[in-house]
Amino acid sequence: MYSDNNKPRGMALLISLLFAVLLSSSLVGASTIRVALASAEDDGPNNQRWVMLWAVPTNSRIDDGHYQLLSLLFRLDMINSIDKITITLEAGTPLQKVLEFKADGTKIVSDPAFAFVVGGTTLTTDGDYYAIGKAKGRFIIAIDKTKLVAGDHSAIVEVMTDIGKFTDHAVFKLRPAEANLADLVAKFLASPNSMKIGKKHNVQALESNEGDAEAHQHKVSIYLSTDSILDNTDIKLGFAQVDHLKKDQSKIVPIKFEIPSSASPGAAHLILKVDSDNEVPESNENNNTLVKAITLTAGSNEHGQNEGQH
Ligand SMILES: [Ca+2]
Numbered sequence: 285m286y287s288d289n290n291k292p293r294g295m296a297l298l299i300s301l302l303f304a305v306l307l308s309s310s311l312v313g314a315s316t317i318r319v320a321l322a323s324a325e326d327d328g329p330n331n332q333r334w335v336m337l338w339a340v341p342t343n344s345r346i347d348d349g350h351y352q353l354l355s356l357l358f359r360l361d362m363i364n365s366i367d368k369i370t371i372t373l374e375a376g377t378p379l380q381k382v383l384e385f386k387a388d389g390t391k392i393v394s395d396p397a398f399a400f401v402v403g404g405t406t407l408t409t410d411g412d413y414y415a416i417g418k419a420k421g422r423f424i425i426a427i428d429k430t431k432l433v434a435g436d437h438s439a440i441v442e443v444m445t446d447i448g449k450f451t452d453h454a455v456f457k458l459r460p461a462e463a464n465l466a467d468l469v470a471k472f473l474a475s476p477n478s479m480k481i482g483k484k485h486n487v488q489a490l491e492s493n494e495g496d497a498e499a500h501q502h503k504v505s506i507y508l509s510t511d512s513i514l515d516n517t518d519i520k521l522g523f524a525q526v527d528h529l530k531k532d533q534s535k536i537v538p539i540k541f542e543i544p545s546s547a548s549p550g551a552a553h554l555i556l557k558v559d560s561d562n563e564v565p566e567s568n569e570n571n572n573t574l575v576k577a578i579t580l581t582a583g584s585n586e587h588g589q590n591e592g593q594h
């Protein structure tokens with residue numbers, strides 16, 4: 285599970301909670317505030333009050349098929365009862381959605397966006413007439429993301445107790461559903477099987493767009509590799525710029541390059557890569573290369589160097 289590192293901890297959290305309690309508009313009366321302050325001053329290791337709400341994850345795609353989860357943990361010493369727990373999304377806006385549940389996780393009121401609640405609370409008393417409970421709660425709240433809109437969301441939890449309410453909040457972001465994407469594919473590379481070192485050559489690459497959207501401007505590049513895997517030790521021989529390629533269309537792309545005089549004669553590989561600078565988001569980025577085995581031959585030295593310079 286994730287945790288939000290920005291959450292205040294320990295005393296800082298307690299103080300922020302106290303402020304939340306003090307600022308809260310729905311406190312039952314001034315006496316409640318005094319109780320909260322007094323208990324804070326008396327706080328020891330066995331007298332703690334905190335409520336924490338996390339969103340898990342904090343950023344996801346709205347249509348990825350998973351629930352948005354909220355993780356709720358609280359410890360509220362010196363209370364007698366929990367009336368209810370509410371989760372409010374987009375509080376105070378037209379998109380507000382509310383979930384109310386009991387301390388045992390039973391739903392009281394639920395917007396359809398809240399799929400389910402799991403968890404519960406342990407509340408113990410010391411048996412005294414002035415019994416003081418130690419309540420520990422742990423819940424997971426699942427939200428159906430498809431019932432929300434893409435964008436930033438806020439969730440507020442309020443744990444309503446006999447001495448007032450305790451709150452925390454969490455935020456999460458839902459990214460829009462993926463639009464249809466292009467899929468550029470390296471289909472064929474027309475080139476001589478044997479190429480002279482130090483000389484210029486022309487090859488023709490064939491790329492197609494097998495995706496569902498037009499591909500905008502991108503580059504088609506040719507690399508020289510000693511093996512059939514494209515990596516950053518390979519030499520980029522040349523490239524061509526393609527303005528656009530509509531879906532279901534193919535294009536022959538001529539590319540000119542020179543085999544560098546530093547290359548060794550013998551077996552080598554030309555590697556064609558379409559969208560070599562990854563300027564086009566694609567539904568499949570793993571079909572963009574094509575490898576062709578070639579043989580490099582030594583050109584006559586003087587002749588080859590002259591040709592390479594003109
Ligand atoms: Ca592709």
Ligand SMILES: [Ca+2]
Pocket residue numbers: 559562563564565566569
């Ligand atoms: Ca790409």
